[in-house]
Amino acid sequence: MNGFETLENKLLAAATPRRIAVVCGDDASTIEATVRAVERRWASVVFVGATEAVGRALGHRANQPNKSLVAAADDGEAARLAVSLIREGRADVLMKGLVETPVLLKAVLDKQQGLLPPGGVLTHVAVSVWPGYDKPLVYSDVAVIPYPTPQQRRAQIDALAAVCRSLGASEPRIALVHCAEHVSDKFPYTHDYADIVNESKDGRWPGVVIDGPLDLRTAIDPQALRVKGIHSPLQGHADALLFPDIVSGNVFYKSMTFLIPTATAGMLMGAACPVILSSRGDNAATKYDSMLLACLSQS
Amino acid sequence: MNGFETLENKLLAAATPRRIAVVCGDDASTIEATVRAVERRWASVVFVGATEAVGRALGHRANQPNKSLVAAADDGEAARLAVSLIREGRADVLMKGLVETPVLLKAVLDKQQGLLPPGGVLTHVAVSVWPGYDKPLVYSDVAVIPYPTPQQRRAQIDALAAVCRSLGASEPRIALVHCAEHVSDKFPYTHDYADIVNESKDGRWPGVVIDGPLDLRTAIDPQALRVKGIHSPLQGHADALLFPDIVSGNVFYKSMTFLIPTATAGMLMGAACPVILSSRGDNAATKYDSMLLACLSQS
Numbered sequence: 001m002n003g004f005e006t007l008e009n010k011l012l013a014a015a016t017p018r019r020i021a022v023v024c025g026d027d028a029s030t031i032e033a034t035v036r037a038v039e040r041r042w043a044s045v046v047f048v049g050a051t052e053a054v055g056r057a058l059g060h061r062a063n064q065p066n067k068s069l070v071a072a073a074d075d076g077e078a079a080r081l082a083v084s085l086i087r088e089g090r091a092d093v094l095m096k097g098l099v100e101t102p103v104l105l106k107a108v109l110d111k112q113q114g115l116l117p118p119g120g121v122l123t124h125v126a127v128s129v130w131p132g133y134d135k136p137l138v139y140s141d142v143a144v145i146p147y148p149t150p151q152q153r154r155a156q157i158d159a160l161a162a163v164c165r166s167l168g169a170s171e172p173r174i175a176l177v178h179c180a181e182h183v184s185d186k187f188p189y190t191h192d193y194a195d196i197v198n199e200s201k202d203g204r205w206p207g208v209v210i211d212g213p214l215d216l217r218t219a220i221d222p223q224a225l226r227v228k229g230i231h232s233p234l235q236g237h238a239d240a241l242l243f244p245d246i247v248s249g250n251v252f253y254k255s256m257t258f259l260i261p262t263a264t265a266g267m268l269m270g271a272a273c274p275v276i277l278s279s280r281g282d283n284a285a286t287k288y289d290s291m292l293l294a295c296l297s298q299s
Numbered sequence: 300m301n302g303f304e305t306l307e308n309k310l311l312a313a314a315t316p317r318r319i320a321v322v323c324g325d326d327a328s329t330i331e332a333t334v335r336a337v338e339r340r341w342a343s344v345v346f347v348g349a350t351e352a353v354g355r356a357l358g359h360r361a362n363q364p365n366k367s368l369v370a371a372a373d374d375g376e377a378a379r380l381a382v383s384l385i386r387e388g389r390a391d392v393l394m395k396g397l398v399e400t401p402v403l404l405k406a407v408l409d410k411q412q413g414l415l416p417p418g419g420v421l422t423h424v425a426v427s428v429w430p431g432y433d434k435p436l437v438y439s440d441v442a443v444i445p446y447p448t449p450q451q452r453r454a455q456i457d458a459l460a461a462v463c464r465s466l467g468a469s470e471p472r473i474a475l476v477h478c479a480e481h482v483s484d485k486f487p488y489t490h491d492y493a494d495i496v497n498e499s500k501d502g503r504w505p506g507v508v509i510d511g512p513l514d515l516r517t518a519i520d521p522q523a524l525r526v527k528g529i530h531s532p533l534q535g536h537a538d539a540l541l542f543p544d545i546v547s548g549n550v551f552y553k554s555m556t557f558l559i560p561t562a563t564a565g566m567l568m569g570a571a572c573p574v575i576l577s578s579r580g581d582n583a584a585t586k587y588d589s590m591l592l593a594c595l596s597q598s
Contacts, residue, residue, distance in 0.1 A: 250478035
């Protein structure tokens with residue numbers, strides 16, 4: 001029980017399993033996570049460009065339908081083939097295995113044969129679940145966009161709202177994170193925050209409540225909000241955090257995963273499908289949770 | 300027991316109590332913290348510009364030597380009077396009570412009658428102690444300098460090294476925090492990080508080990524370092540973290556104080572004496588720990 005089970009229940013209630021295309025899924029934790037999903041019947045998996053090790057590993061676990069292997073000459077071709085499966089509607093979610101991230105992203109971002117719509121913004125969305133908070137916390141961007149432009153920031157808000165809804169929030173509350181609660185010339189993005197709040201009031205994101213600048217605690221800690229005497233429509237119960245840049249987002253992500261026993265998952269949003277970019281240090285449980293998150297966020 | 304007791308023991312071993320000038324120390328938690336320090340005989344306190352409430356509160360706890368009251372017409376005069384006590388060598392540490400931070404800082408930063416030496420840099424240093432780490436973690440800057448210049452960054456390193464030494468580190472290890480481990484044109488400060496590491500190797504900070512860019516985990520988590528296959532002379536055991544800007548520092552500070560039961564204290568360094576800038580939400584324990592930290596860092 002780590003907080004992601006409710007996502008699994010939603011997927012189990014779906015009529016058909018989600019189809020995951022895994023690029024070079026040779027490592028033990030990717031095999032473990034994907035086979036578990038197949039065994040629980042909420043996913044089918046295509047291994048693209050995996051070596052014979054995968055075949056051997058799968059052979060040890062017989063009676064597993066919904067798995068297949070697609071050969072590829074090299075990692076680049078594997079990435080391109082997996083992307084084409086998505087483009088052809090033969091897979092729903094893309095997942096990185098033992099392949100360098102730039103190789104996978106090159107195929108995703110290819111102008112002719114990739115997955116990013118014209119004008120699209122690829123951004124990272126993470127979700128953490130921990131006992132001290134009463135719901136999953138969605139946040140962006142800890143891994144991809146260094147300093148978001150106003151256009152990218154709005155795309156990040158779209159992605160946060162979509163993921164919050166996938167996780168069951170009927171009226172997502174999004175906090176625009178800063179180190180204080182006031183707009184300041186020293187931090188130009190806080191002016192953009194004020195614009196976003198105004199656009200939100202004008203109906204740009206129907207059914208979404210946005211407030212900021214807020215610091216981390218006034219975003220997610222009602223008591224900190226009270227002590228500071230601040231009024232916020234989020235009331236210290238944000239569903240999602242938008243960080244102003246990758247460094248502050250990354251510090252939060254690394255704090256969450258190091259300081260407390262959280263379950264944390266992540267994916268890229270903005271492409272034609274969610275893309276799971278797990279990293280070397282991730283164990284099977286984290287990969288499994290990221291698969292749950294991505295499959296549920298795939299619409 | 301919260302990890303700051305060892306600091307108290309060091310102060311108790313000192314020959315004479317440290318003298319703390321408190322500006323407008325009317326609130327219950329400031330009174331509680333200062334009276335406790337006086338009772339334990341490692342501090343003497345001058346209340347500058349406090350109202351009669353302090354006198355009444357002190358009256359309830361008789362037999363307390365080493366306390367005195369200095370009247371002031373208003374908060375501004377109280378701040379100036381307290382600063383003059385430091386300048387005249389009649390107090391060792393300055394502490395904020397129920398006074399607005401800008402009022403106190405105005406007196407501290409006054410060019411003629413203040414506490415900042417010419418060319419000095421005022422920066423915030425925080426210290427957190429928690430069971431998951433084997434020593435106090437010192438970090439900067441979560442509250443004062445928005446985007447440090449190279450000169451300010453080097454002053455921050457001076458301050459971090461000094462505080463680490465006050466806390467007992469014989470060879471302080473300082474991590475230059477980023478979201479990754481490589482220098483990148485997208486993040487100009489990472490070039491300055493490389494310069495700092497080179498200056499450090501050239502002997503600018505004798506007895507201090509500096510490495511970066513490192514992300515939060517490769518700075519303080521040996522296992523993350525191993526998984527990423529990175530070599531760092533800090534070996535995942537940093538004594539101190541330098542954050543690239545106030546937002547990432549503040550996110551870490553707020554994460555520490557919200558996510559886990561840490562003891563966290565803070566102060567300003569760079570002036571003629573440490574300045575304790577507690578905030579409204581701080582309880583007596585936090586103020587007490589900040590007094591310990593500041594008095595130990597006062598040289």
